[in-house]
Every structure is written in C-alpha cells, then in structure tokens.
Amino acid sequence: EAQVTQNPRYLITVTGKKLTVTCSQNMNHEYMSWYRQDPGLGLRQIYYSMNVEVTDKGDVPEGYKVSRKEKRNFPLILESPSPNQTSLYFCASSLIPSPGQGVSGANVLTFGAGSRLTVL
Amino acid sequence: RKEVEQDPGPFNVPEGATVAFNCTYSNSASQSFFWYRQDCRKEPKLLMSVYSSGNEDGRFTAQLNRASQYISLLIRDSKLSDSATYLCVVLVYNQGGKLIFGQGTELSVKP
Numbered sequence: 001e002a003q004v005t006q007n008p009r010y011l012i013t014v015t016g017k018k019l020t021v022t023c024s025q026n027m028n029h030e031y032m033s034w035y036r037q038d039p040g041l042g043l044r045q046i047y048y049s050m051n052v053e054v055t056d057k058g059d060v061p062e063g064y065k066v067s068r069k070e071k072r073n074f075p076l077i078l079e080s081p082s083p084n085q086t087s088l089y090f091c092a093s094s095l096i097p098s099p100g101q102g103v104s105g106a107n108v109l110t111f112g113a114g115s116r117l118t119v120l
Numbered sequence: 121r122k123e124v125e126q127d128p129g130p131f132n133v134p135e136g137a138t139v140a141f142n143c144t145y146s147n148s149a150s151q152s153f154f155w156y157r158q159d160c161r162k163e164p165k166l167l168m169s170v171y172s173s174g175n176e177d178g179r180f181t182a183q184l185n186r187a188s189q190y191i192s193l194l195i196r197d198s199k200l201s202d203s204a205t206y207l208c209v210v211l212v213y214n215q216g217g218k219l220i221f222g223q224g225t226e227l228s229v230k231p
Contacts, residue, residue, distance in 0.1 A: 035221075040128070042223030043164070043207070090163055108154075109219060111163035 002027045006091050006112035013081055014120050021076045021115050023091030031094045032074040033058070033109070034066065036087040043090070049074055050096060081119040089115045123147055124210050126222035134230055137198045141225045143208030144190045152211040153184055153191050157204045158224065164207055167193075198229045 004025045013019055025032065033048035035058075045058030049068040063085055065077040074093075078085060092109040126143045133139050145153075153170035168175065170182040170191050181194040195202055208222035 033219075040223065043221040045218070048218075088161070108166050108169075109156075109164075111165070113163050114161070116161075 002110065004091055004093055004110050004112035006089075006115050008115060009113060010116050012118045012120065015082055016080050019078050019081060019117075021078075021089060021091075021117070023074045023076065023112060024072050025074075025091075025093040025110070026072065027093060027110065028071065029093035029110075030071070030096045032068065033092050034064070034074070034076045035090045035092065036060065036085075037090065037114075038087050046076065046089075078117075081117075083119045085117065086119050087117060089117060091115075121146060122223075123212075123220050124208055124222040126206075126208050126225045128223055128225060130226040130228050132228045132230060133198055135198055135200060137229075138194065138196045139198055139227060140195075141193045141206055141208075141227075142190055143192070143222050144188075145208075145210045145220075146189065147210070147212050147220075148189065149212055150189075150210045151213045153182075154209040154211075155180075155182060155191075155193050156207040156209055156221075158207055159204050164221075167206070195227075198227075200229050200231065203227055203229045 007022050030051045034046040035043045037043050044060045046064050047066040049055045052071050055066050091112040094109045124145050155167040156164040157167045158164040168177050170184045174183040179196045183192045205224040205226045207224045210220045212218050
C-alpha cells in the first residue's frame with residue numbers, strides 16, 4: 001500500500017530533550033515536506049526537500065532540523081524542544097510539484113497520519 | 121495578509137443543504153489549485169483539483185476565478201459524512217513549487 005509513515009504518533013517530552021520524528025514513504029517520491037498544524041493557524045511548512053541531499057526552509061524552520069540522506073526518509077529533528085513546539089506534525093510527499101499538472105498526480109500530497117507532540 | 125485566506129467557519133448546516141466555501145489567494149503566480157479534506161485530528165486528503173473551466177465530482181463542484189483570485193467549493197445535498205474541515209491549497213510555482221494551505225473551513229452537517 002502506498003503510504004507515508006510517521007513515528008511516533010504521540011509523544012510527550014520535556015524541554016531540551018532532543019527528539020526525532022521519523023518519516024518514510026514508499027512511493028519513490030522526490031518531494032517531501034514537514035508541516036505543523038496549530039489551531040487558527042492552519043498548516044505551516046517547516047522544511048521541505050526536492051530530492052536527496054536537497055533541503056530548504058519553509059515558513060517556520062526555527063528550532064527544527066531535517067536531513068534527506070535517502071529518498072524514502074525525511075526525519076524531523078528537534079535539537080532542544082520548547083513548549084512552543086507543542087503541535088500536530090505532518091509529513092507529506094509527492095512527485096516534484098510543477099505547474100499545470102493538476103490531478104495528474106505530480107502536485108498531490110500524500111500525508112502521514114500525523115504526530116502529536118507535547119513539550120512540557 | 122495571508123497568502124491564502126478562508127472563512128474558518130464553522131458552517132453549521134442541516135442534512136440536504138447546499139453549502140459553498142470561498143478561498144482567496146494573493147499571489148498572482150499561483151498555478152494550480154486544490155481542495156483537501158481533513159477529518160478531526162487526521163491527515164488531510166485530496167478532495168479534488170480545481171480546473172480553470174470548473175469541475176464537478178458528484179455532489180462537489182469546484183470553480184476558479186483567476187481574475188478575482190478566488191476559488192470556490194460547492195457541496196450539494198450535504199451528508200452527515202461531509203462534516204470535516206476543508207482546506208484550500210494553492211501551488212505557487214515561482215517559489216520552487218510551494219504548496220500553500222489556507223487555514224481551513226470547518227463544516228458541520230446536522231441531522
């Protein structure tokens with residue numbers, strides 16, 4: 001089954017304790033992205049990657065790191081988590097976004113089930 | 121001003137009602153447009169793409185107005201199972217293929 005898998009799904013941690021949220025996709029997608037979702041703010045992009053070893057900042061990258069050593073994996077790293085990083089996190093993947101592709105598939109994001117993180 | 125704006129709702133409608141959501145976008149370089157659906161605490165899933173000429177999928181109709189920079193979603197004959205948050209998504213290609221999400225419009229269909 002084509003899917004994006006995130007782990008852990010739920011995590012409660014304390015300020016300053018490094019954590020990694022893993023993301024893996026089995027669709028051979030070049031594009032991967034991390035979002036956080038907060039009430040009233042919608043989905044905001046943290047980091048994205050167009051391909052292996054290529055990563056770029058999204059709208060809210062502060063406090064996060066990512067890596068893309070392999071095509072299928074795109075872990076999100078919180079080196080020193082803080083309470084303002086308490087949020088619902090989604091990983092997503094797709095083929096490379098391009099104009100005019102519409103429903104052909106290139107621009108359709110497949111999301112993981114989400115990781116709910118609480119930082120105390 | 122947000123790049124993609126939606127009325128957050130909630131829209132509370134009875135079963136069988138017709139409901140319409142609008143979404144405005146500010147970047148004229150926006151290339152492709154989508155509606156995603158998100159159920160409570162779950163991941164967003166593609167509902168439909170929005171074509172320039174407008175498109176229909178069963179009870180759902182999406183329209184695009186490039187001149188006024190808005191897209192719409194019409195749901196006819198609402199079902200209880202339509203209750204969800206509907207996200208407007210815009211692809212801005214001059215930002216390296218960036219997908220920008222609206223904050224979502226919450227729909228609650230009541231019996």
